[in-house]
Amino acid sequence: MTGMQLIFLIAAAVVVSSAFMSVTSRRMIHAALWFVLALLGVAVIYALLEVSFFAVVQVLVYVGAIAILIIFATMLTRRALEDHGKQFNRATLMTLVIVSVIFAGLVFSLRSWPQLQSMTAPLSADQLDVGVLGLALTAPDGFALPFEVTSILLLAALIGSIYVAYERKEKKK
Amino acid sequence: MNFIYDPVPWVINWLTQLLLSWGLSENFVTTLLYLIGAVLICLGAMLFTTMLIWAERKIGGRFQDRLGPNRVGPWGIFQSIADMLKIFTKEYINPVGIDKIPFNLAPVLAVAAVLAVWAVIPFSQTVFGSNINVGILYIIAIGGLGEMAIILAGFGSNNKYALLGAFRAVAQLISYEVPMVIVLLIPVMFSGSMGLNEIVQAQTIPFIVYAPVACIIFFICSIAENGRAPFDLLEADSELVAGYNIEYSGLKFGMFFVADFLHAFTSAIVFTTIFLGGWQGPGVEQIPVLGGAYMLIKTLLVYFLMLAIRFTVPRFRIDQMMALNWKILTPLALVTVVVTALVDKAIPHEMTVIRIGALLVVNLIIWLLADRMITIYRKRNPVQVVTGKLRPLARPEFLSVAEKETAQ
Numbered sequence: 001m002t003g004m005q006l007i008f009l010i011a012a013a014v015v016v017s018s019a020f021m022s023v024t025s026r027r028m029i030h031a032a033l034w035f036v037l038a039l040l041g042v043a044v045i046y047a048l049l050e051v052s053f054f055a056v057v058q059v060l061v062y063v064g065a066i067a068i069l070i071i072f073a074t075m076l077t078r079r080a081l082e083d084h085g086k087q088f089n090r091a092t093l094m095t096l097v098i099v100s101v102i103f104a105g106l107v108f109s110l111r112s113w114p115q116l117q118s119m120t121a122p123l124s125a126d127q128l129d130v131g132v133l134g135l136a137l138t139a140p141d142g143f144a145l146p147f148e149v150t151s152i153l154l155l156a157a158l159i160g161s162i163y164v165a166y167e168r169k170e171k172k173k
Numbered sequence: 174m175n176f177i178y179d180p181v182p183w184v185i186n187w188l189t190q191l192l193l194s195w196g197l198s199e200n201f202v203t204t205l206l207y208l209i210g211a212v213l214i215c216l217g218a219m220l221f222t223t224m225l226i227w228a229e230r231k232i233g234g235r236f237q238d239r240l241g242p243n244r245v246g247p248w249g250i251f252q253s254i255a256d257m258l259k260i261f262t263k264e265y266i267n268p269v270g271i272d273k274i275p276f277n278l279a280p281v282l283a284v285a286a287v288l289a290v291w292a293v294i295p296f297s298q299t300v301f302g303s304n305i306n307v308g309i310l311y312i313i314a315i316g317g318l319g320e321m322a323i324i325l326a327g328f329g330s331n332n333k334y335a336l337l338g339a340f341r342a343v344a345q346l347i348s349y350e351v352p353m354v355i356v357l358l359i360p361v362m363f364s365g366s367m368g369l370n371e372i373v374q375a376q377t378i379p380f381i382v383y384a385p386v387a388c389i390i391f392f393i394c395s396i397a398e399n400g401r402a403p404f405d406l407l408e409a410d411s412e413l414v415a416g417y418n419i420e421y422s423g424l425k426f427g428m429f430f431v432a433d434f435l436h437a438f439t440s441a442i443v444f445t446t447i448f449l450g451g452w453q454g455p456g457v458e459q460i461p462v463l464g465g466a467y468m469l470i471k472t473l474l475v476y477f478l479m480l481a482i483r484f485t486v487p488r489f490r491i492d493q494m495m496a497l498n499w500k501i502l503t504p505l506a507l508v509t510v511v512v513t514a515l516v517d518k519a520i521p522h523e524m525t526v527i528r529i530g531a532l533l534v535v536n537l538i539i540w541l542l543a544d545r546m547i548t549i550y551r552k553r554n555p556v557q558v559v560t561g562k563l564r565p566l567a568r569p570e571f572l573s574v575a576e577k578e579t580a581q
Contacts, residue, residue, distance in 0.1 A: 029272075052305045052311075053306075056305075056310045056311050056314045059314040059315075060314035063317050064314055064321075068317075068320060068343060071324055072343075075336070131365075
């Protein structure tokens with residue numbers, strides 16, 4: 001086993017276990033913090049794949065912005081930060097069965113996928129360049145249209161949230 | 174490769190040869206050298222911080238017409254070392270009801286988030302930790318980890334002042350990240366790369382000449398990111414007591430303290446790297462070790478400027494601070510980026526003098542317009558002076574006639 005594989009296994013174990021903890025822990029803030037750990041683990045896996053851009057953006061966007069937003073939201077809105085209710089309901093067993101079947105099916109079908117057997121090859125130097133990504137996002141024959149559509153979607157979400165949060169002034173009669 | 178001209182690569186090369194001759198595998202040697210380098214940089218930075226604390230207190234003393242530390246050693250130079258030893262011996266207090274893991278993780282994360290920035294800084298042409306191609310993004314992302322440390326401290330302390338302090342601190346840090354990130358697009362545009370090495374190499378003429386407005390915005394934002402005066406609202410005695418680190422004692426508080434001072438110095442380094450040309454200077458091509466000296470001198474100058482601002486300017490109120498960020502710096506940064514991009518694209522890069530001149534003129538126009546708009550805004554919305562009831566002192570001219578007579 002090489003060092004890379006060892007780091008990958010540790011990162012993967014951290015991601016899976018902290019994702020599990022984040023849905024099972026009773027305190028909301030703990031759930032959010034476990035979620036942050038899971039996101040950091042994903043960033044480590046990106047770094048192992050030599051896509052430093054994605055690794056950094058993962059930390060920047062998810063840990064630096066979204067996780068902090070989630071923590072702020074939970075701290076400011078929930079009066080009791082702890083859940084005392086039952087964590088399982090009647091559908092738990094059924095869900096577990098369905099999820100295991102789907103997981104087994106996925107594993108089974110992926111076993112026959114040839115890409116899974118091949119080893120990862122290091123990227124060539126021109127593929128590591130961030131500029132290539134930027135050009136692909138803005139070139140007309142690249143992903144310019146999806147990129148612009150996404151930005152319009154985000155803008156719509158922004159305006160919508162301002163509209164929802166906007167406090168209308170009562171008209172004086 | 175000469176030891177005197179370029180010592181660090183010489184030592185690395187010598188150590189590699191030595192370890193390889195012992196029959197160790199090449200991968201192992203590389204990993205080991207990276208580890209040694211990381212430990213040395215962290216250790217150096219932490220020890221350097223004790224000197225920084227002394228220097229800051231001494232310079233601050235001079236600015237405020239005091240002596241500063243002057244008892245331990247000549248000029249009080251061992252004061253921080255004495256403080257450090259004292260802080261080692263202090264008791265670890267774990268308040269009741271704290272959340273153990275976040276509470277203890279926060280000080281470590283606070284220091285780690287600052288030290289991690291040093292991994293990508295090019296100290297000279299040949300001495301740098303890692304030359305990743307997204308260096309600038311990395312620095313900003315690591316700042317996000319620092320915010321995480323503050324949230325962990327505020328939440329884990331189980332103290333409402335700590336929690337409120339953490340909220341305020343994170344609100345300030347996130348807000349000031351916005352104009353900072355926007356403005357950082359300008360050096361990326363000029364150098365065509367996000368790697369810090371390429372950015373420094375592109376600065377045969379430092380970017381402060383091309384983009385002074387961006388430079389000033391970045392400087393203000395990095396002071397605000399440090400949470401130092403005039404932006405030192407993270408610690409407000411009358412509102413939040415000591416802010417997010419109120420429950421910490423001993424070495425755990427010391428970690429926050431070190432993180433604070435180290436962050437200030439690190440942002441001076443980052444500013445030097447991005448806008449002042451890092452290790453660039455006369456003669457660095459022949460003697461790379463000169464680059465390290467240039468870098469140090471420039472960084473110390475920027476740091477001194479930060480100290481001068483810290484010790485002379487009074488603090489903002491929280492609403493003034495937010496207004497400065499959202500109403501002035503952010504729009505200014507957006508306009509600067511768009512205008513700089515257009516002007517820079519219009520002029521071919523071979524005509525260096527014309528390019529610099531045009532960019533300077535554009536920057537000056539932006540600056541004057543912004544100044545004009547703020548003045549007009551201030552005239553229309555004058556600052557309301559909040560005062561209490563006028564209470565004249567017991568001076569003779571304020572006394573009524575009857576009182577004067579009785580006094581005589």
